[in-house]
Amino acid sequence: MSSDIAVIFDMDGVLLDTEMIYMKAWEERARQTLLDVDFVRDMVLACTGTTSAMTKEIMIQRLGSIEAYEEGVTYTRNYFHKYINDNGIPVKKYVRDILQYLNSNNIPTGLASSTKEAIVRQEISEAGIIDYFTVILGGDNVVNGKPAPDIFLDCASKLKADPKNCYVIEDSFNGIRAAYAAGMHPIMVPDLRQPDDEIRSYCDAVLPDLNEVMAFIRSKLKSDQ
Numbered sequence: 001m002s003s004d005i006a007v008i009f010d011m012d013g014v015l016l017d018t019e020m021i022y023m024k025a026w027e028e029r030a031r032q033t034l035l036d037v038d039f040v041r042d043m044v045l046a047c048t049g050t051t052s053a054m055t056k057e058i059m060i061q062r063l064g065s066i067e068a069y070e071e072g073v074t075y076t077r078n079y080f081h082k083y084i085n086d087n088g089i090p091v092k093k094y095v096r097d098i099l100q101y102l103n104s105n106n107i108p109t110g111l112a113s114s115t116k117e118a119i120v121r122q123e124i125s126e127a128g129i130i131d132y133f134t135v136i137l138g139g140d141n142v143v144n145g146k147p148a149p150d151i152f153l154d155c156a157s158k159l160k161a162d163p164k165n166c167y168v169i170e171d172s173f174n175g176i177r178a179a180y181a182a183g184m185h186p187i188m189v190p191d192l193r194q195p196d197d198e199i200r201s202y203c204d205a206v207l208p209d210l211n212e213v214m215a216f217i218r219s220k221l222k223s224d225q
Contacts, residue, residue, distance in 0.1 A: 006161035014189060015091065015092055019191050023192060026072065028079065045192060050146065052116060056069065089123055093211070095127075111135070116140045137151055151178065167204070168185065186204060
């Protein structure tokens with residue numbers, strides 16, 4: 001691995017523990033509307049790592065109507081905002097450790113999320129980590145969202161990094177597929193879903209947390225010296 005590497009993070013489920021809030025919100029919504037909770041969990045998992053437009057398409061198809069989708073989104077959005085107001089933005093363990101390590105080693109660091117850029121900036125600002133990122137991209141910055149590689153390739157270009165030297169930290173299947181399609185090095189840190197054989201085959205590593213990711217990157221840098 002070259003010392004001129006770059007690291008690109010996904011946000012939800014990797015830096016911020018927000019996926020679990022949405023899952024809890026949809027589970028609560030399922031109980032209210034007498035939907036099967038497992039059915040709703042599968043729907044949410046299918047949307048993980050996709051743009052808001054793709055999520056809308058998936059949910060309308062599975063819920064059966066645009067009305068059910070809109071009612072569900074309104075409920076889960078209110079649930080999310082109440083949770084954040086009561087508890088603050090939940091930051092994943094070791095986030096600040098790895099971001100400080102990358103910063104102190106002058107490793108270009110980007111963020112490429114399927115969430116809209118304005119929301120990404122707001123949430124990582126509230127979490128106190130926005131200054132660690134040289135490049136921040138949201139799902140509305142590209143025509144083709146994950147699993148297409150576009151957002152990662154755009155991020156690498158803006159970081160002035162060769163895609164083959166970029167390590168992508170992801171938790172979603174679509175994010176791993178996108179990083180692999182971009183010719184990068186996908187590292188999965190599972191959140192709501194463990195990798196299957198297909199996803200494992202795309203990953204340079206599957207690691208339990210960001211502390212292990214930091215150790216992985218450190219070992220690769222040392223081996224290159």
